[in-house]
Amino acid sequence: MRIGVLTSGGDAPGMNAAIRAVVRSAIYYGASVVGIRRGYLGLMEGLFVPLDSHSVGGIINRGGTILETARAEDFKRKEMQKLAVENLEKNDIDALIVIGGNGTFKGALALHKEWGVPLNQVASTIDNDLPGTDVTVGFDTAVNTALEIIDRIRDTAVSFERIFVVEVMGRDRGFIALEVGIAGGAEYIIIPEVPLEFGKLVRKIEEGKMKGKRSCVIVLAEGAGKAEELAKRIREETGLETRGSVVGYAQRGGCPTAKDRVLATVFGAEAVRLAMEGKYGYLIGMREGKVSAVPLKELEGKTKEIDLTKLQIAGILSI
Secondary structure, eight states: OEEEEEEOSSOOTTHHHHHHHHHHHHHHTTOEEEEETTHHHHHHHTOEEEEOTGGGTTOTTOOSOTTOOOOOGGGGSHHHHHHHHHHHHHTTOOEEEEEESHHHHHHHHHHHHHHOOOEEEEEBOTTOOOTTOSOOBTHHHHHHHHHHHHHHHHHHHHHHTOEEEEEESOSSOOHHHHHHHHHTTOSEEEOTTSOOOHHHHHHHHHHHHHTTOOOEEEEEEGGGOOHHHHHHHHHHHHOOOEEEEEOGGGGGOSOOOHHHHHHHHHHHHHHHHHHHTTOOSEEEEEETTEEEEEEHHHHTTOOOOOOHHHHHHHHHHTO
16 A cells, blocks of 8 residues: 655644654555655645655654645646646555645545545644644644743733733634633733724723733734734823734744644554545544544534633633
């Protein structure tokens, strides 16, 4: 058996650990492995490279992806999907393991549903917004990276008695902002799922000042606004010194945490195990503390709900 593996979309810490798990699990079962560089783009362009146990040595602790990744808008077109399928056949790929998030899911669903490609997906995105899994590879590292930065900003906020608006990743969903906001003791958390009530935010800031609070940290998901713009509005409304700070792409990089390494390893191994049993069309993730395999077709059109009770708790504790 010959298994192909690729990483697609935004990179996430732990992708290398997942690649390692796929390669070594496949070898354990007697299969050979081919890596596909640059995700679906490489699938269309035929960027295939052989992988063996030595190829994935020493990568479990590395961020990014040794197979590289890319955005591939052209992959939405049927003729390009057909080209990708032809490249798989030309290279004698019997099964495909894809590692990525929502964009990867859409491509995987198209390949499996429309073209009959035998594949499984490893849930991996820092955004943690994939339906069908409680957690994704890369989320824990991204949260901890952002948290470290927010903790440092808090030191400056206290020293200068300033308000800081810290913008974290989350274009469509607020999973990172919510998690890091709670962990960082933020006074206010703003996410795309809940419209900002600016008046309420201002009252919170002014009440805190009256109670003697020396600092205020507001965590903002990028999809809910821009740090500098909100900081300016707060300055103009309250007259208080307010700064904006963007965490940015630092959240995508760095060594994966132990949790992400373990998740990536067990997800990758499970994706291969199912493939060796002839079971395809699954998203490999985690549900209620156990590794799970959910049919891709059951997740089509669904979105992952955020736990808004956490937002309420954060508000209660930020008095």
